[in-house]
Amino acid sequence: MVEFKLPTWYTTPMAQVVLVGITCFATVGMFSAVSNLGAGGLSDITLSDTSQGVLYGTFAITGLVSGGISNLLGPRLTLFLGTLGYALYVGSLWCYQTQGTGWFVILAGAILGVSAALLWSAQGAIMMSYPLEKDKGKAFAIFWAIFQLGAFIGSIIALAINIESGGLSAVSTSTYIAFLVIIFIGVASAWLILPPNRVVRSDGTIVKLEAFSKPHEEVVGMIRLFKDWRMLALVPMFFASNYFYAYQGSINTNMFDGPTRALNATLEGAGAIVGALMIGYFCLDLKFLRRRTRGLLGLAVVTVLVVIVWAVSLSWQVTFTRADVSDANRINYHDANYKGKGALFFFYYFSDACYQALAYWIMSALTNDPFKLARYAGLYKALQSAGSAGSFGMDAVSTPFLNEHLASWILMLASIPLAYLVLRTVKETNYGDEKMVYVDDLKHGAAEEGAADAPATRTESIEKGSVSDRAEDTPRPLVASA
Template identity: 80%
Template sequence: MVNYPAWYTTPMAQVVLVGITCFATVGMFSAVSNLGAGGLSDVALSDTANGVLYACFALTGLISGGITNLLGPRLTLFFGTLGYALYVGSLWCYQTQGTGWFIILAGALLGVSAALLWSAQGCIMMSYPLEKDKGKAFAVFWAIFQFGSFIGSLIALAINIRSGGLSAVSTSTYIAFLIIIFIGVASSFLILPPNKVIREDGTIVKLDAASKPHEEVVGLFRLFKDWRMLALAPMFFASNYFYAYQGAVNAAVFDGPTRALNATLEGAGAIVGALMIGYLVLDLKFLDRRTRGYFGLAVVAVLSIIVWAVALSWQVTFDRWDVSAANKNRIPFINYHDSNYKGKAALYFFYYFADACYQALAYWIMSALTNDPFTLARYAGLYKALQSAGAAGSFGMDAVATPFLNEHLASWLMILVSLPLAWIVVRTVKETNYEDEKMVYVDDAKREAAEHGAAGPESSSIEKQSVEATA
């Protein structure tokens, strides 16, 4: 049995590691997409591929939590990363060979693998840390993960500014991104199962490394009977719905360099927003846990009202026909040098600032309901399933050229409707779940193993981790 260093078995070390995995896979996938090549050069193909991707994501998400619990987070995370390499490869293949069918197939397979990745990620991020650190865990993960998209956007911005546009991505660029993605695939094996992770209070996340099939069937049935998950369903569904609208307006209104700058501002907004709400709102030490939930809900509500109201004031000044290529009298693209761009730059920054806060609140509420990693894996799977169903619907809505104003109002109203229902769930949050759930301490596990004469390699490993953690 491997004896791990004490720092390696801490929850935050595992959160950082899963952040690195997502940075190198999901982040690079977003980054190469921002470069404007592959399927993204054909809007209809892009919408179709994204629709298929999110549809498969939604279906797989319903069972991905159970798969995570059966295989363990490490193996699930590994399988979850493979789809990203395949999809980026399909973009490269489309650019060189024009194989549109491959992008759609890769999108379907990515939807399946992404559901696995995000269920494992959610399990680790929500269950491994102590209750007082769950907001910070999200902040650290989200900042690392979004940094991948931020770097890709900076690359696109630099190329666009230098050349005035970006019509293709070179072979060497694709190879570089694929190398980083495969590093992310390999990094998934650094993740520890819950029975190897020791919190700073001396508790083990979970004695069992995996669950059993019949337990997952029962767990899935209970999941759909949980009224709190039903109340949170609108929040889950709305959490990615607006991406299609925001991306469509970005592509239709701005020129190439400015689209790349907006993508950079989006990444920066996501990083800052996650760190702000994680450290300064959801984990404030001088507030009790339910009050922190109310505070987070208030912050998200205010941001949602202000940001989307400002966006509405701009959206009513144009429609899809005004910026359509079929319109001979179309308005010119906005460039970042133009005097009317400054407000738009702030809007795209705060779009993703608010998005990070919204996502953080959803994860925090789920993680406040229980500390059990198996239950939280199922919660994460359901969250991503409904989130992806919403995203699939939004891309389908955009693919049929729905008026931008309709897309805007649909996205905004879903957010506003979800918040009162989330408030009802926050009202049930207890100050701690440790009193209701069995907490296993390293010393107790070691003592029980010794009493039963089972002080073998497993208990020796736990004992060594305990000694190192308290040294």
């Protein structure tokens, strides 16, 4: 029998991060892109808010167990199942536009909530556990930039159509077909993802020898998760991390005309990409700073952004209420009063990317175990979605804009001191506390089979902090510890 060996580059952590980024670009990104085109739920704000509320409600419930499901099924099958809901939801928007089936949009939102929880748990585990500790900020930056590129491209298309026609009330059948083709390519791409026992870091270590977890291990793992004070301290940060989307989307929809909404969405996408790259490469992974210092620097950056961006937003928000919303009062990007608004939407998503990056980085600094990180990611997305469900519910009942603004801002500010307490516990490295398995120390075929009983031959211990800056070209340092 001829043995097929995967290319070395394909089994590297960053290759897998790029692949999962492409999967999310083609599914989540296209879902965001088609929403930006003004069709489906977006032609009816109440329906849109209702479907989004249902989506995030089911997302929150499923997220509590999605990490365990991902560990049992493996990242490949979990991602595949997780992507299917996006195809269904985009199909429901198309159906609503042609048939007026609002109920289908809501049902598809509920199903998407379940599948999205699976996708994001698997994605989080891959992004946070596969790379070396010194590359986890860059891993987020690469993933987030690729993922957000989908929404960015969709918003550019919407902007071009709006500028040419002066508006966009519907999306053509051919456009929907094009988006669905891309989404199904994303669904298929999930099968390119490798399980942790097939991924080899540049220092020669395998991410984790076991390919799958066991049900009883997940039960115990979930109990420990809810007993971990650090996870409890991060609850406000998790809850607040998407809460502001409903407010920002409502402001964009109500206060601006079609072309300007598309322009704002384009600026949002650009802000998300730039923000992720900036904090990932130039803050969280700075080589000359110790790991805890990098985390505290990231927290300082996020704090400054949250204070400044939302203070500027408040200065604008106090000048209008929902009673001022009308077609006659909508702002166009040519108007004098649009000045500064585009920059605000850019920095909304610039700061959002930094906030999300910090949350993921803190979780990934607590452990390198992909099974634990899948549970962390599931809890993160569950609480994040619970916050989103609440915020879309607020907007659906026409809560005053100022109340939505203050709720979003206060939640983020309240999360910062608790995140600081967790950051104080971050070690310089977790390598000394976790079992390190080297691929060339395993019995033949053990890694591919996910054998849990094939130990590394070396068990040298390291002192804490001695391997935090292992070079990429180091072939195999003597680092293995039970």
